[in-house]
Amino acid sequence: MSVNNEVHVIGLRGMPIVQPDDDIAELIVTAAAKQGASIQDRDVIAVTQRIVSRSEHQLRRLDDFEPSRFAIDYANQTEKDPRLVEAVLSESTRVIRQVGGVLITETRHGFRCANAGVDGSNVGGEEFVCLLPIDPDASCLRIREGIAKHTRADVAVIMTDTFGRPWRHGQTNVAIGIAGMLPFRDYVGEKDMDGRELKVTTICVVDQIAGASELVMGKSDGVPAAIIRGYDYPRGDGSATEIVREMELDLFP
């Protein structure tokens, strides 16, 4: 069987609870080696936003957020914690939808998601929230370089988060940061609707890899990283911000 036609998705277990300033690359390298899946050239490493945020001091006390009048009013209407609403708004540049308890915003990175990616669950008690990393691409690059330092392996890194989406129920894992690869793969050669022109199909491979990683990571903190092995990914210096649609192009294609 050709190796090129088989992709393995390997969840990494046994990583300790990540603390501020922990070296995520080292934790990943150690966990992979321990379970007999030492990192290799051309692996893609998927890592959840959560542990990167923890290592980068993005786990914050709710009391650090002083609610605005707007946040207080909305929190009262919806029985939310006004400090948490303030944290969400402070991470946002724009409110896309605010109906009942649903608060969908555009983050400072440009991502559109519920609560600006601010996570109040499993972060060490009710008095903390976890914000997205400030620059997820830069975080991925640091992990990529750290893995190269520890193992000499040339890998790509994808940071994942779990987002809802319009039109289809259910959330999926998507890429919010990347390093060492391009977000898209183009397939040229399909005919256009008129049967004459060549069309390019652009596949967002990093979102598909992020989704595949969820199959082994789940939602608990027990498996916060995965190796995707055997996929001949498009190499290069890509950014997850390339995936974000500008408002003028808000519907595909």
Added chain:
Amino acid sequence: MSVNNEVHVIGLRGMPIVQPDDDIAELIVTAAAKQGASIQDRDVIAVTQRIVSRSEHQLRRLDDFEPSRFAIDYANQTEKDPRLVEAVLSESTRVIRQVGGVLITETRHGFRCANAGVDGSNVGGEEFVCLLPIDPDASCLRIREGIAKHTRADVAVIMTDTFGRPWRHGQTNVAIGIAGMLPFRDYVGEKDMDGRELKVTTICVVDQIAGASELVMGKSDGVPAAIIRGYDYPRGDGSATEIVREMELDLFP
């Protein structure tokens, strides 16, 4: 290494070009055995819409579509083939967006995608188009039962197609039909924004599996099916139409 924590995605090569009335289940079983990856209990089989449509006589002559006045006018404005426009409209219940050459519609199944999933590429010349299967869940069920007949293996089946999406550039493979599994997996236990209530996170696992299968299938017809092995999927009688959001719930969550 625990098997439960490792998922294999295996592309199936060497399948013949599918003809009307071909037994897709048999072709998959044969191809898998030939490449030493015989189908097992609890495999998920991903299959592209294209070959199922071919087997179900959904490869149609363009001349079968008599363009309406509306189709002719739009085709003239955009230099499309009016018969192809008519094919798209005849597969649609609603036009969602029609700007320039972009025609996004809601299909009779409820899916929202470009050109109602009608495919004019690689279908044996310019005089043919490929429509989506009439009932993709039913097609998946037939394949699931066919595989059980040929191998006694109890598998789940997902039919995939490549859709664009709002908010994020690039297309991804999604599930348009399923059999033998549920589309969603619920994770209970996260705290709500107020830190008190329990929240349910619902992951659309079938879309993630569809995306993972694209990593080995690509866009050519050379690998029209894949095995996803090692994923403990939620079993049951699900339907891909459960994924479709009703208009009233058009934004998540």
